[in-house]
Amino acid sequence: MPDYALEAAHGGLVAGIDEVGRGPLAGPVVAAAVAFTKPPSELLAALLDDSKKLTARRRKVAFAALMNAPDILIGIGAASVSEIEQINISQACYLAMRRALERLDPQPDLALVDGKHAPRLPCPLKMVIGGDGVSLSIAAASIVAKVTRDRLMERLAVRHAAYGWERNAGYGTAAHFQGLRTQGVTPHHRRAFAPIKNMIAAEAHAA
Template sequence: MPDYALEAAHGGLVVGIDEVGRGPLAGPVVAAAVAFTSPPDEMLSRLLDDSKKLTAKRRMVAYDLLMQASNILIGVGAASVTEIEQINIAQACHLAMRRALDRLGRMPDLALVDGKHAPKLPCPIQMVIGGDGISLSIAAASIIAKITRDRLMARLAVRHDAYGWERNAGYGTAVHMSGLKTQGVTPHHRRGFAPIRNMIEAEAHAA
């Protein structure tokens, strides 16, 4: 379970940053930046973990508590499908992180960033591999980023209901792939990703 040790060891305002949506075939990548202005209380600390490890119910409870907390700063940023295609997914993730930090409202003394490839940020950075299972701030960021992106994909699914985005968040599930075969590629699909690129090339060749 993550704890507050990295944040406490540094002191000052420490922000945790994480992104969601690197692997899907559709939709933007979303990042969140979360900084606690004082240590999170015991109840919230027990709830926080890597968003992928949490049940949907527990993730939603944690999200609601985070959004209601008075000792927290939150910034959310995204990079669009167009930007993913222009600069590649890795750079788009870093762009979303910078935007999330810009929206935090205060410049932190340190950014704890999940992963091993450092984005360019206007503050000191400490990379933390598996950080959403180590740092409470990064875990909180992972939850906020995931809920935000899942809700965005559910809204897109209202207009594009053949792909199951409200359930698969744009990942290449059987339902999503079936929708691609019957309805084709939408403007929200990442054309640089192999399954989408191959489908477009096959359609062009058949024509």
């Protein structure tokens, strides 16, 4: 379970940063930055873990607790499908992280970032491999980013019902591919990603 040791060891205002949506075939990438202005309560800390380890219901409970908690700063940033195609997915993830961090006021003294590849951020940073299972701030960021992106994909699914985005969040599931075969590619699909690029090329060749 993640704890508050890395944040406490630094002593200043520390933000955890994580992103969600690197792998889907559709939709933006979303990042969150979360900073506790004082150590989280035991009750709140008990709700937090790597978002991938939590059920959808537990994520929603944790998300609500974070959004309503005192003494917490939350910033959310995204990079659009067009930005993903223009600058590639890795750079788009970093862009979303910067945007999330820039929405924190005041800015943190240190950012703890999940992963091993360092983005360019406007503050000192420390990379933490497997950070969403180590740091409470990163775990909180992973939950905020995941729930935010899932809700965005659910809203898109209302207008694009054939792809199952309310269930698969844009990942390449069988239902998603079936929707692509029957309805084709939407403006929300990442045309630079191989499955979508290959489908577009095949359709152009057939025509």
